Amino acid sequence: MKSFASDNYAGIHPIILRSIIDANQKHAPAYGGDPYTQEAALLFKKHFGTESQTFFVCNGTSANVLGLSTLLKPYQAILCAESAHIHTDECGSAEHYLGSKLLTIPTKNGKLTVDSLIPFLPNPCNPHQVQPKVISISQTTEWATVYTAQEI
Numbered sequence: 001m002k003s004f005a006s007d008n009y010a011g012i013h014p015i016i017l018r019s020i021i022d023a024n025q026k027h028a029p030a031y032g033g034d035p036y037t038q039e040a041a042l043l044f045k046k047h048f049g050t051e052s053q054t055f056f057v058c059n060g061t062s063a064n065v066l067g068l069s070t071l072l073k074p075y076q077a078i079l080c081a082e083s084a085h086i087h088t089d090e091c092g093s094a095e096h097y098l099g100s101k102l103l104t105i106p107t108k109n110g111k112l113t114v115d116s117l118i119p120f121l122p123n124p125c126n127p128h129q130v131q132p133k134v135i136s137i138s139q140t141t142e143w144a145t146v147y148t149a150q151e152i
C-alpha cells in the first residue's frame with residue numbers, strides 16, 4: 001500500500017540508505033560531533049546564510065513544533081486549514097508543547113484564501129481573545145492541491 005499520510009510510511013531512498021551504510025563503517029563522535037553532521041550544517045549555511053542554525057530532529061512533527069516555537073507565545077494562535085497536517089495528524093502536539101491554539105478554517109480544497117482568513121484577523125482590542133500570529137499552509141495540501149505563487 002502506498003500512502004501520503006506520513007513521511008514515515010515510505011521506505012528510505014536507496015541513495016540515503018547507501019549513505020547510512022557507508023557512514024556506519026567506522027566510529028565517529030556522537031551528538032553532532034561527527035563529520036556528517038558538520039558537513040550538513042555547512043551545506044545549510046551555504047543555502048540559507050551564515051547566520052542560520054541547523055537543528056536535527058527525528059521526524060516532521062518535531063520539526064513543525066520546533067519551528068513554530070520560534071514564532072509564537074502561548075497566548076497566540078496558528079491559523080490553518082481544518083484539514084492541515086498540524087491539526088489532523090500530529091496528535092495535538094502543537095497545542096500541547098507550544099501552549100498555542102490552532103484556529104482551523106474550513107476550506108473547499110485544503111487551501112486557505114485571503115477571504116477565509118479575514119474573520120480570524122487579530123482583535124488587539126480584546127486582550128481575552130487568542131491572537132493569531134502564524135498562518136500555516138501545506139505545499140502540497142492534504143487534498144493534494146498546490147498553492148500557486150499568486151495564492152501565497
